[in-house]
Amino acid sequence: MRASLLQIDVNDAETVDARRRRVAALVREQAGSDLVVLPELWTTGAFAYEEFAAEAEPLEGPTYEVMAKAASDAGVWLHAGSIPERAASDSGSAAGDGPLYNTSLVFSPSGELAAAYRKIHRFGFDKGEAVLMGAGAELVTVRLPETVVGVATCYDLRFPELFRGLVDAGAETLVIPAGWPERRRSHWTLLAQARAVENQAYVLACGTAGTHAGVPQAGHSIVVDPWGEVLAEAGAGEEILVVDFDPAKVAATREQFPALKDRLLGLEAPRR
Numbered sequence: 001m002r003a004s005l006l007q008i009d010v011n012d013a014e015t016v017d018a019r020r021r022r023v024a025a026l027v028r029e030q031a032g033s034d035l036v037v038l039p040e041l042w043t044t045g046a047f048a049y050e051e052f053a054a055e056a057e058p059l060e061g062p063t064y065e066v067m068a069k070a071a072s073d074a075g076v077w078l079h080a081g082s083i084p085e086r087a088a089s090d091s092g093s094a095a096g097d098g099p100l101y102n103t104s105l106v107f108s109p110s111g112e113l114a115a116a117y118r119k120i121h122r123f124g125f126d127k128g129e130a131v132l133m134g135a136g137a138e139l140v141t142v143r144l145p146e147t148v149v150g151v152a153t154c155y156d157l158r159f160p161e162l163f164r165g166l167v168d169a170g171a172e173t174l175v176i177p178a179g180w181p182e183r184r185r186s187h188w189t190l191l192a193q194a195r196a197v198e199n200q201a202y203v204l205a206c207g208t209a210g211t212h213a214g215v216p217q218a219g220h221s222i223v224v225d226p227w228g229e230v231l232a233e234a235g236a237g238e239e240i241l242v243v244d245f246d247p248a249k250v251a252a253t254r255e256q257f258p259a260l261k262d263r264l265l266g267l268e269a270p271r272r
């Protein structure tokens with residue numbers, strides 16, 4: 001199976017419309033890959049908090065339209081990264097004036113929406129995304145012909161229980177778009193490898209390059225196999241990381257070294 005991770009340079013000089021067109025062209029160039037992955041919030045930048053509300057889109061908004069077409073033109077599965085989604089209000093108003101979510105979109109090779117995932121763990125503690133966006137509540141997996149993909153977004157990478165949930169739901173390949181800052185790049189690489197080793201799964205983690213809203217991005221998108229070996233790693237700048245991998249290695253690793261079977265479920269902390 002061939003995957004292309006598009007580590008996009010997200011910067012304040014390029015408009016959202018221009019970036020959307022540029023990224024769609026890059027997706028089209030990946031015809032021949034099975035799966036194309038984009039980063040988190042690549043239209044605005046994950047740290048461009050002031051842009052979230054202004055650039056928010058309904059689920060089936062401009063990014064959806066452009067990416068659905070790009071996926072079908074290229075004939076690829078496309079994890080189109082995430083968008084700032086403006087949900088419909090509770091009253092169902094067509095104005096779409098409900099809460100914001102950090103929502104990932106996955107398209108099939110015919111351009112159908114295969115899955116949408118609202119990021120569960122919002123970043124920022126008491127500011128930024130954590131206060132501007134709502135939290136998703138559902139784990140999402142997508143069945144591709146060759147593998148079952150489990151999706152997570154950026155800060156989710158720090159929460160191993162989410163990935164155990166995805167494994168329990170059948171995930172074999174963990175796809176993680178991100179806008180991870182350079183300042184914590186060592187955590188990014190370490191956690192990507194940890195999630196691969198502990199879940200005996202492939203990890204495809206696609207970040208952004210460049211600097212937006214004053215925050216230099218880590219780049220260094222990475223693909224890790226179920227044994228924890230790094231199959232490919234990008235540098236700091238914009239780059240397309242193309243990697244061939246064998247989805248059958250997940251079952252083989254889980255059979256040869258069946259650590260997942262030794263999980264002890266339901267452990268409780270001792271009472272004090």
Ligand SMILES: O=C(O)CCC(=O)C(=O)O
Binds near residue numbers: 046153156
């Ligand atoms: O956890 C981190 O260090 C980075 C997380 C982040 O930037 C995000 O989720 O947008």
